[in-house]
Amino acid sequence: MVVDVRDVHYAIDKRPILSGIDLRVRRGLITAIMGPSGTGKTTLLKLITAQVTADRGQVVVLGRDVAQLKGSEIYALRKRMGMLFQNGALLTDMDVFENVAFPVREHTDLPDPLIRKLVFIKLQAVGLRGAAGLMPGELSGGMARRVALARAIVMDPEILIYDEPFVGLDPISLGVIMRLIKQMNEALGITSIVVSHDVQELSTIAHNSYLLSSGRVAAAGSPQELRKSDSEAVRQFITGSPDGPVPFHYPAPDYNTQLLTADEP
Amino acid sequence: MSNGKYNGYLREGVRRMGAVAIFFFRILIQCVPATGRPRLIVYQIFNAGARSLIIIMLAGLFVGMVLGLQGFELLQRFGSEETLGTAAALGLLRELGPVITALLFAGRAGTALTSEIGLMRATDQLTAMEIMAVDPLRYVAAPRFLGGVIAMPLLAAIFNIIGLFGAQLVGVQMMGIDRGSFWSQMQDSVEFRDVTEGVVKSLVFGVACSLIAVHEGYHSEPTAAGVGLATTRTVVASSVLTLLLDYVLTAVFIRG
Numbered sequence: 001m002v003v004d005v006r007d008v009h010y011a012i013d014k015r016p017i018l019s020g021i022d023l024r025v026r027r028g029l030i031t032a033i034m035g036p037s038g039t040g041k042t043t044l045l046k047l048i049t050a051q052v053t054a055d056r057g058q059v060v061v062l063g064r065d066v067a068q069l070k071g072s073e074i075y076a077l078r079k080r081m082g083m084l085f086q087n088g089a090l091l092t093d094m095d096v097f098e099n100v101a102f103p104v105r106e107h108t109d110l111p112d113p114l115i116r117k118l119v120f121i122k123l124q125a126v127g128l129r130g131a132a133g134l135m136p137g138e139l140s141g142g143m144a145r146r147v148a149l150a151r152a153i154v155m156d157p158e159i160l161i162y163d164e165p166f167v168g169l170d171p172i173s174l175g176v177i178m179r180l181i182k183q184m185n186e187a188l189g190i191t192s193i194v195v196s197h198d199v200q201e202l203s204t205i206a207h208n209s210y211l212l213s214s215g216r217v218a219a220a221g222s223p224q225e226l227r228k229s230d231s232e233a234v235r236q237f238i239t240g241s242p243d244g245p246v247p248f249h250y251p252a253p254d255y256n257t258q259l260l261t262a263d264e265p
Numbered sequence: 266m267s268n269g270k271y272n273g274y275l276r277e278g279v280r281r282m283g284a285v286a287i288f289f290f291r292i293l294i295q296c297v298p299a300t301g302r303p304r305l306i307v308y309q310i311f312n313a314g315a316r317s318l319i320i321i322m323l324a325g326l327f328v329g330m331v332l333g334l335q336g337f338e339l340l341q342r343f344g345s346e347e348t349l350g351t352a353a354a355l356g357l358l359r360e361l362g363p364v365i366t367a368l369l370f371a372g373r374a375g376t377a378l379t380s381e382i383g384l385m386r387a388t389d390q391l392t393a394m395e396i397m398a399v400d401p402l403r404y405v406a407a408p409r410f411l412g413g414v415i416a417m418p419l420l421a422a423i424f425n426i427i428g429l430f431g432a433q434l435v436g437v438q439m440m441g442i443d444r445g446s447f448w449s450q451m452q453d454s455v456e457f458r459d460v461t462e463g464v465v466k467s468l469v470f471g472v473a474c475s476l477i478a479v480h481e482g483y484h485s486e487p488t489a490a491g492v493g494l495a496t497t498r499t500v501v502a503s504s505v506l507t508l509l510l511d512y513v514l515t516a517v518f519i520r521g
Contacts, residue, residue, distance in 0.1 A: 049396055075398040089393035092385075103397045106404075151397075 001060075002027045002159055002191045003048055008057035010043060017043045019215040020057070025159075025208075030185050030192040032202040032223070035212035036237060041195045044212070045163055048193070049083060050074045062158065079107060082152030082190075086164040088144035090136040090151070096123070097132040100151045107155065122150040126180060142173025149180060153188070160184060162194045166201050178205055199238055203227070211237060213245065288480050291402055292410050299407035309412025313374040313475075314419055320373055321366060325424035328365060329431025332356055336432070337440045346442055350451035353432035358455065358463040359518075362425040364511050367470035370417060371503030375478035378409055379499040382482025383492035391483075406479045413475025414468065421467035462518045469510055474503040 003025035010018040017040045025031045033041050046052045047059050050066040059066045064077055090099050100119045104110060110118070123129040126146040136144060145165060152160060165177050182205050185192050196202055202209065203223035211219040211226060213233040219226055226234060236244030252258070299306065332353045340346040382405060385391050391401040436442045478499050485495035 051392070051395065075400075078396055078398040081396065083393070083396045085389045085393055087388060089389035091390055091393075092388070103399070106397070106399045148393075
């Protein structure tokens with residue numbers, strides 16, 4: 001087991017975000033974490049990457065309980081992970097080449113010619129070797145995400161985490177990112193965790209899925225199993241129904257009463 | 266104001282000062298490894314210093330010229346207009362040079378630093394560094410802090426030189442003071458401790474303004490409004506702190 005999340009509770013300002021999550025990520029597989037916006041998907045990633053600590057429960061990553069780790073141990077654990085951010089999060093004062101080279105320069109004493117070769121190999125893998133000299137501001141959304149992917153794999157991580165990798169992409173870029181996620185998993189054997197709400201896309205690449213709803217796991221299994229689920233929350237999410245367990249209306253006072261009293265100051 | 270509210274403001278003020286002090290120590294610790302990458306620091310000296318040059322030079326020229334006019338008018342009443350060089354030099358070196366440079370630095374370089382780091386926070390660049398096991402304090406905050414601290418005395422020195430030129434322009438060229446008297450009086454009266462006072466002040470202001478700029482950017486809310494608010498706080502806090510520290514340092518130098 002690469003990631004083992006056991007009965008995790010987490011709240012911000014006493015507002016519960018996660019309420020007893022149980023989740024396992026097995027080595028070498030692509031695990032999808034799905035769910036509507038605001039269900040705690042990104043918080044779960046923050047727990048796995050040790051950016052925040054659970055109020056209750058345990059998060060074990062690569063055999064280490066993240067709550068027990070000190071600063072340097074957290075950094076040592078993170079060197080074994082890569083993460084692709086929703087917007088790429090490329091460093092804007094460096095060109096594409098330097099962005100990909102950044103973790104290597106920071107963590108190794110490799111000679112420059114070797115770093116250059118390594119960076120070009122990774123950029124070739126994402127199809128952007130020709131864009132090495134461009135600045136992040138000159139890249140499209142899809143290209144920025146591919147560069148960020150090259151940066152995430154440059155240190156050969158054991159786990160690769162994708163935070164909403166498909167958001168805002170055109171169909172071609174979306175297809176490219178999907179192919180790359182699959183390729184990274186199959187060719188390099190990297191364990192992948194993909195957080196997204198794109199059911200269609202995830203169902204074609206994920207081996208295992210978790211559906212979160214209101215800070216809990218509403219359903220788990222392969223994407224095919226999730227499709228056959230009887231759970232109302234799962235059905236609403238998969239069919240994209242506007243009303244259901246996740247209501248269309250935000251909690252509000254009675255509509256008629258509010259309209260009738262609208263004249264009062 | 267009720268006691269409870271007053272206590273709340275006081276507690277919040279103490280909490281903020283404590284947070285800035287802890288941040289200061291964390292940056293100081295990271296300054297040691299940051300010096301291992303001089304290229305980053307040199308770039309930040311360029312960023313905070315060289316890019317502020319024009320505004321500093323323009324302000325220095327006009328402040329010097331005003332000092333020349335006001336000084337001449339005042340000294341003429343006592344028949345001692347020949348000492349204008351001394352008055353201008355002491356005013357610039359000990360007071361106006363460091364203070365106005367710091368205020369301009371806060372408005373030009375300080376705001377740029379805060380908004381740059383704030384946007385890095387808002388676009389997940391700082392989080393990305395943390396996930397890559399790179400401490401953003403070492404890579405982002407420390408070089409910018411050091412760059413600001415080094416740039417401030419250099420900018421103040423340039424401000425003083427241009428300011429003296431401005432005072433000389435008005436006093437000698439326009440008002441007809443003897444050029445020899447202007448410079449020789451200055452050389453006779455300005456002591457090394459006057460220069461030291463200016464350098465110490467500009468170094469302290471450099472630490473204060475750079476620390477506030479970096480702190481506000483680093484802890485800004487990751488939204489457009491949050492970055493804007495942090496930028497405003499940088500200018501206000503840096504300006505007030507500069508003037509407060511100026512009073513304290515002036516008192517220390519006069520007593521010492």
